[in-house]
Amino acid sequence: MDxxxxxxxxxxxxxxxxxxATVSRGLxxxxxxxxxTKQKVVEAAQEMGYRSNHLASNLRKKKSNIIGIIVGNLxxxxxxxxxxxxxxVLSEAGYxxxxxxxxxxxxxxxxxxxxxxxxxxxxxxxxxxxxxxxADHFESFVKRGIPLVYFDRVWPHPKCPGIxxxxxxxxxxxxxxxxxxxxxxxxxxxxFRLSSVAADRYKGYEQALIDNNLRVEEDLILRTQLTLKxxxxxxxxxxxxxxxxxxxxxxNDACAVSCMQELKRHGIRIPDDIAFAGFNNDTEASIxxxxxxxxxxxxxxxxxxxxxxxINRLNNSENVSPADNKLIQKSELVIRDSSLxxx
Amino acid sequence: MDxxxxxxxxxxxxxxxxxxATVSRGLxxxxxxxxxTKQKVVEAAQEMGYRSNHLASNLRKKKSNIIGIIVGNLxxxxxxxxxxxxxxVLSEAGYxxxxxxxxxxxxxxxxxxxxxxxxxxxxxxxxxxxxxxxADHFESFVKRGIPLVYFDRVWPHPKCPGIxxxxxxxxxxxxxxxxxxxxxxxxxxxxFRLSSVAADRYKGYEQALIDNNLRVEEDLILRTQLTLKxxxxxxxxxxxxxxxxxxxxxxNDACAVSCMQELKRHGIRIPDDIAFAGFNNDTEASIxxxxxxxxxxxxxxxxxxxxxxxINRLNNSENVSPADNKLIQKSELVIRDSSLxxx
DNA sequence: TTGAAAGCGCTAACAA
DNA sequence: TTGTTAGCGCTTTCAA
Numbered sequence: 001m002d003x004x005x006x007x008x009x010x011x012x013x014x015x016x017x018x019x020x021a022t023v024s025r026g027l028x029x030x031x032x033x034x035x036x037t038k039q040k041v042v043e044a045a046q047e048m049g050y051r052s053n054h055l056a057s058n059l060r061k062k063k064s065n066i067i068g069i070i071v072g073n074l075x076x077x078x079x080x081x082x083x084x085x086x087x088x089v090l091s092e093a094g095y096x097x098x099x100x101x102x103x104x105x106x107x108x109x110x111x112x113x114x115x116x117x118x119x120x121x122x123x124x125x126x127x128x129x130x131x132x133x134x135a136d137h138f139e140s141f142v143k144r145g146i147p148l149v150y151f152d153r154v155w156p157h158p159k160c161p162g163i164x165x166x167x168x169x170x171x172x173x174x175x176x177x178x179x180x181x182x183x184x185x186x187x188x189x190x191x192f193r194l195s196s197v198a199a200d201r202y203k204g205y206e207q208a209l210i211d212n213n214l215r216v217e218e219d220l221i222l223r224t225q226l227t228l229k230x231x232x233x234x235x236x237x238x239x240x241x242x243x244x245x246x247x248x249x250x251x252n253d254a255c256a257v258s259c260m261q262e263l264k265r266h267g268i269r270i271p272d273d274i275a276f277a278g279f280n281n282d283t284e285a286s287i288x289x290x291x292x293x294x295x296x297x298x299x300x301x302x303x304x305x306x307x308x309x310x311i312n313r314l315n316n317s318e319n320v321s322p323a324d325n326k327l328i329q330k331s332e333l334v335i336r337d338s339s340l341x342x343x
Numbered sequence: 344m345d346x347x348x349x350x351x352x353x354x355x356x357x358x359x360x361x362x363x364a365t366v367s368r369g370l371x372x373x374x375x376x377x378x379x380t381k382q383k384v385v386e387a388a389q390e391m392g393y394r395s396n397h398l399a400s401n402l403r404k405k406k407s408n409i410i411g412i413i414v415g416n417l418x419x420x421x422x423x424x425x426x427x428x429x430x431x432v433l434s435e436a437g438y439x440x441x442x443x444x445x446x447x448x449x450x451x452x453x454x455x456x457x458x459x460x461x462x463x464x465x466x467x468x469x470x471x472x473x474x475x476x477x478a479d480h481f482e483s484f485v486k487r488g489i490p491l492v493y494f495d496r497v498w499p500h501p502k503c504p505g506i507x508x509x510x511x512x513x514x515x516x517x518x519x520x521x522x523x524x525x526x527x528x529x530x531x532x533x534x535f536r537l538s539s540v541a542a543d544r545y546k547g548y549e550q551a552l553i554d555n556n557l558r559v560e561e562d563l564i565l566r567t568q569l570t571l572k573x574x575x576x577x578x579x580x581x582x583x584x585x586x587x588x589x590x591x592x593x594x595n596d597a598c599a600v601s602c603m604q605e606l607k608r609h610g611i612r613i614p615d616d617i618a619f620a621g622f623n624n625d626t627e628a629s630i631x632x633x634x635x636x637x638x639x640x641x642x643x644x645x646x647x648x649x650x651x652x653x654i655n656r657l658n659n660s661e662n663v664s665p666a667d668n669k670l671i672q673k674s675e676l677v678i679r680d681s682s683l684x685x686x
Numbered sequence: 687t688t689g690a691a692a693g694c695g696c697t698a699a700c701a702a
Numbered sequence: 703t704t705g706t707t708a709g710c711g712c713t714t715t716c717a718a
Contacts (some may be wrong), residue, residue: 008695019705024697032703051461055402057696059710064398067443075428082425087417087444091455096441096462098409101430112434119439120396257630287600287630351711362689367713375687398710402694689718698717702705 003131007050010098016044021225025179027052040119065312067094068121070112072104072129072153075230078299081129082151085303086125093123093311104130110137117141123310128153130195147313151306158325159167161313163306167197171204173333175249179212183247183275187220189234190251190260198226199280201251219238220245224255238274239266246274247339253278253285253294258290260338276338291338297331305329350393359387369397400639409439410465410653413455415447415472415496420625422470427492428646429468430439436654438465447473453480460484466653471496473538490656494649495539499667506649508674510540513638514547516591516676517620520636522555524684526618530563532577532602533594537577541569544594544622563588567598574601581617589617594627596621596637603631603638603681619681633680638673650674672680 009023016023016039025033026041031305045049058064067090071079083099084207090097098121109129116124118142124141124149127322135155142159143146155161178186188205191198203219209216224230234255237242250256256278260270270276278285281296305327352366352615359366359378364582369384387393401407410433414422425433428574433440441464446451452472457465460483465486469491478498497505517577521529531548534541545564565580567573574597581587581602593599599621603613613619613633621628624639648670 006695010695020557020695021697021706022704025704026694028697034703037703052461055400055405055407055696058697059398059694059712060395060696062398062710064689074423074427076423077420080417080419080426082441083423084417084444087442091443097443098439098456099430099442101424101427101436119397145438224356254626272349283597283627286631287604287627289632342714349711353711363711364690364713367711368688371687371713377687396711399694400713402696402710403712403714405694579690687718690716691714694712694713697708697710700706701710702703 007048012041012044012048012050013098015048016040031302035126038261061183064120064122065094066098066119066121067123067125068098068100068116069125069161070100070116070128074099074101074236076282081299082303085300086307087312089307102129106131109289113137121146123147124315125149125151125310126152127167128155131193146309147308149306151302153195160221161309161325161327163302163327163329165297165329167200168204170222170331171201171279174293174295175205176212177228177333177335178249178275178277178339179208179246181212181275181339185220185245186247186249187222187245188239189222189255191222191226192223198251205249223265226255227254228254228258231255232262235259235262238263244274247272251279253280253282253292256292257288258286271338271341275341281334291337293336295331295332296334297329303327350391353382355387355393358391359383378463381465385570391673405462406644407465408437408460409441409445409464410468411441411459411467412468412561413443413445413452413459414470415442415445418423418441421623424642425646428643429650432647432650445472451472456480464489466490466657468492468494468649468653469645470494471498474536475633489654490524492653494645497536503651504668506652506670506672507639510659511547511640513674513676514544514592514622515551517553517636517638518548518551520676521590521592521618521620521682522551522557524682526559526562528541528586529590529592530565530581530588532567534569535566535586541594543556548592549671569595569598571597571601574598575605578602578605581606591617592620594622596623596625596635599635600627600631618645618684624677636673636679637677639677640672645672
């Protein structure tokens with residue numbers, strides 16, 4: 001037999017002297033197909049080296065069986081955990097995953113959205129690019145009724161669930177913890193452009209200060225890129241301050257860790273001179289000395305939850321309870337030595 | 344206009360009073376189409392909200408435009424960097440990426456391979472599951488002439504390029520470095536089942552000992568799962584040794600770091616009592632104190648290279664130079680404090 | 687330069 | 703339970 005030739009259901013049909021429709025039914029476990037026929041079909045398919053042509057069945061069914069996922073950047077431990085969780089759920093549900101990264105550029109995000117739309121993904125999961133300030137480029141999906149789920153960096157939309165953690169609350173707690181440890185002047189390293197995530201964390205920080213009768217000082221708000229490099233620069237800014245802070249709350253761990261390292265290099269004692277807290281509970285947080293107090297939330301779980309919600313929408317496109325529209329994943333404060341001042 | 348209805352080339356054809364074939368040509372920049380016709384087509388498409396149906400054109404062209412990638416686990420910083428590199432190259436070349444993880448199980452890898460085959464991916468990139476001991480389940484791709492490229496955990500195959508680093512050489516160098524620092528008894532933390540990667544690193548370690556007239560002692564070879572937990576257990580094994588090693592070379596950084604932490608907790612001084620070296624240059628390596636000596640090689644670059652090779656094969660399926668069959672990515676020794684004994 | 691027509695391989699309504 | 707038939711929307715030969 002020519003190994004190059006693809007076997008189709010017609011080949012099987014001819015061989016068994018039945019119709020292609022029956023072969024198709026046999027192959028897809030159709031309820032009304034004779035059990036014997038089915039077995040014959042499956043055996044013949046196996047023997048002849050048949051492989052189903054998803055391209056054709058997708059066209060016929062007008063379903064691609066593909067879910068798209070758009071993220072800012074794949075190479076963070078948080079995001080790869082999200083993807084791992086998503087991939088697990090989707091593959092169990094029989095869907096394929098197409099992944100694209102916007103590299104945190106809005107322009108690229110728009111292009112990707114268009115490409116995914118043309119590729120006819122059955123559903124879409126999005127964590128917005130850092131820069132993104134509106135979600136118009138995803139409206140085409142909403143209009144066509146293609147399920148769209150946001151996670152982590154979400155966009156509020158009545159028809160699109162958003163899975164995130166309560167950033168305000170978590171950052172309120174961690175700031176409050178620093179205050180309880182005796183910090184009076186707490187600096188906050190945040191982002192230049194306030195994404196919803198950064199904005200919420202800022203809000204929690206601010207509220208905690210206010211509730212504890214501490215002043216919110218503009219000088220103590222450091223707006224950065226939140227990169228490793230930015231952490232080092234922030235350290236220098238802090239070192240240069242006439243009146244240094246006695247605590248620092250950083251919007252992410254990576255930046256917190258690099259800032260701590262640089263301060264330590266300049267003789268600052270942590271937590272005695274300056275207490276530190278981060279956000280994310282990345283691996284680094286439990287390696288840096290002293291270990292970093294942070295907020296833990298699991299990317300893997302978030303990915304799982306987001307994917308399950310999407311699958312759910314895919315299965316009952318109508319029955320969309322508005323209740324699951326905004327989903328808060330739990331997060332927890334992880335207290336480590338970087339914030340524990342000896343009393 | 345009914346927003347639910349998908350516009351097809353027939354709708355455009357009817358509106359412009361031309362044939363669907365011409366519309367198709369206009370849309371895809373066919374050389375023999377009148378420039379004016381083309382413009383009219385494009386305008387009408389735009390105006391009517393047309394989106395091309397890749398499902399249909401894929402079926403017709405018998406090309407899915409999809410590249411599959413199978414990895415053991417997505418959530419490592421190395422692998423997410425690889426994916427990031429791959430995604431960049433493939434998206435620039437107009438391909439979509441479908442990602443699956445075998446979770447290092449052979450059974451799952453076999454299933455995924457089958458699914459990708461049925462999904463008619465145009466090409467496949469594979470980093471083998473940890474357990475995998477043969478690559479028969481990928482033979483169907485080879486037989487059909489579907490380009491297959493291995494990376495990192497490769498399988499030697501005359502028709503499938505493998506992109507990897509020279510693990511033997513790198514681990515030889517790092518072991519030699521430990522010896523030059525004065526280590527006489529160097530333990531090696533490796534894997535239970537020797538994947539090609541672990542086996543090669545073991546080989547380099549062994550050769551370096553032999554070349555320096557040191558004995559290879561079976562007691563100093565610790566076979567583990569290479570996880571964080573395994574690192575802690577290895578630390579206890581080392582602590583319990585009658586005659587402890589004065590150096591440890593671990594097959595990956597994560598395990599090295601957790602082992603170091605545990606040893607430090609038990610009062611071992613690094614590098615004075617025991618010098619350490621890892622492999623991968625993960626973030627943790629430059630956070631742990633003392634910073635970990637390791638081997639650096641970039642996942643992002645490896646992903647880029649592997650994807651480019653695949654694209655290349657896709658474009659000239661015949662013209663496959665055997666020269667690019669085994670590709671060695673460069674790697675470099677990164678010497679840090681964990682291995683520098685004061686003389 | 688354009689059109690007519692066939693068909694990629696499958697599924698689903700309908701009929702038998 | 704099975705077969706007939708008609709497409710899904712596109713691309714591509716062939717002829718005009």
